Amino acid sequence: MDTFGQRLHAALERRGRLCVGIDPHPGLLAAWGLDDDAVGLERFARTVVDALGESIALLKPQSAFFERHGSRGVAVLETVIADARAAGALVLLDVKRGDIGSTMQAYADAYADPSSPLCADAVTVSPYLGYGSLAPLVDTALAHGNGLFVLARTSNPEGPEVQLARGEDGRTVAGTILDHVRAANAGAEPLGSIGVVVGATIRYTASPEASGSAGLSTASPEASGSAGLSTGEDLAVGGPLLAPGIGAQGATVADLLTVFGDALPQVVPAVSREILTTGPEPARLRRAAAETVDAVHDLLVQRFQNG
Numbered sequence: 001m002d003t004f005g006q007r008l009h010a011a012l013e014r015r016g017r018l019c020v021g022i023d024p025h026p027g028l029l030a031a032w033g034l035d036d037d038a039v040g041l042e043r044f045a046r047t048v049v050d051a052l053g054e055s056i057a058l059l060k061p062q063s064a065f066f067e068r069h070g071s072r073g074v075a076v077l078e079t080v081i082a083d084a085r086a087a088g089a090l091v092l093l094d095v096k097r098g099d100i101g102s103t104m105q106a107y108a109d110a111y112a113d114p115s116s117p118l119c120a121d122a123v124t125v126s127p128y129l130g131y132g133s134l135a136p137l138v139d140t141a142l143a144h145g146n147g148l149f150v151l152a153r154t155s156n157p158e159g160p161e162v163q164l165a166r167g168e169d170g171r172t173v174a175g176t177i178l179d180h181v182r183a184a185n186a187g188a189e190p191l192g193s194i195g196v197v198v199g200a201t202i203r204y205t206a207s208p209e210a211s212g213s214a215g216l217s218t219a220s221p222e223a224s225g226s227a228g229l230s231t232g233e234d235l236a237v238g239g240p241l242l243a244p245g246i247g248a249q250g251a252t253v254a255d256l257l258t259v260f261g262d263a264l265p266q267v268v269p270a271v272s273r274e275i276l277t278t279g280p281e282p283a284r285l286r287r288a289a290a291e292t293v294d295a296v297h298d299l300l301v302q303r304f305q306n307g
């Protein structure tokens with residue numbers, strides 16, 4: 001059985017480094033000429049999967065936009081997961097689950113056990129009830145060759161208040177989460193199955209106290225030459241680094257270089273609205289996604305072939 005990390009590594013090599021989010025915002029449904037109901041939702045999601053399922057490495061349906069349509073929306077989500085996988089894409093279900101361990105097992109049954117219609121290749125989880133509380137989902141996912149993405153440094157401006165808080169050892173909460181993930185991925189080749197979420201925006205969202213600057217990180221790959229952040233966290237976790245925040249949230253592809261430095265080869269940028277607003281014409285969706293894949297590739301070449 002191939003692990004999620006192995007499948008993701010192969011898909012990124014074959015299809016390029018991009019995760020496209022399927023976020024059917026009410027405003028996007030309207031812009032696509034669709035009603036804000038389960039029928040409009042299904043048309044939207046099907047269009048994205050048909051346009052991108054055969055070319056993009058990772059598709060990320062955002063569960064909230066399906067759940068808001070009730071049981072019919074969840075039924076559409078089940079179809080999206082199945083159809084995207086049938087088209088050859090890996091599916092990351094963005095549900096950001098996190099609860100006490102016994103409840104976490106139920107989430108594990110729902111999202112990481114292949115007998116469930118909501119089982120995806122990977123899911124997003126929140127470790128803020130303590131990393132150990134994720135154990136049932138970690139164990140179930142790994143047992144079935146699936147994966148997880150653990151929130152570490154999120155892309156929203158409110159994140160630093162929690163994630164950059166420091167313990168008695170002086171380490172940030174996010175740094176401790178990254179340590180747990182690094183330990184869990186130890187020995188996995190070529191890529192571990194437990195990824196982390198680190199926003200492409202974080203140089204804009206770090207608190208002045210935490211970064212020791214006026215609110216903007218001044219770290220640059222040239223300056224740091226390492227896989228670390230200006231706030232001290234080590235990004236070398238042995239797994240993929242999912243980087244949302246490009247486009248609608250204000251970050252650019254070029255920001256990936258500033259934020260991730262030497263860790264850039266492990267980064268999978270996640271882009272939703274910036275690509276989805278080019279729809280519903282499939283060719284335009286494909287072009288927007290391909291341009292982002294090319295821009296990320298060019299950045300890697302610039303960073304690692306030009307020294």
Ligand SMILES: O=c1ccn([C@@H]2O[C@H](COP(=O)(O)O)[C@@H](O)[C@H]2O)c(=O)[nH]1
Pocket residue numbers: 021023062094153154155156197198199244245246247248249270271272273274
């Ligand atoms: O830190 C995080 C974690 C997850 N997300 C999710 O990614 C997409 C971003 O959508 P855009 O339209 O590209 O802004 C969305 O589903 C978020 O829930 C994130 O943005 N930041």
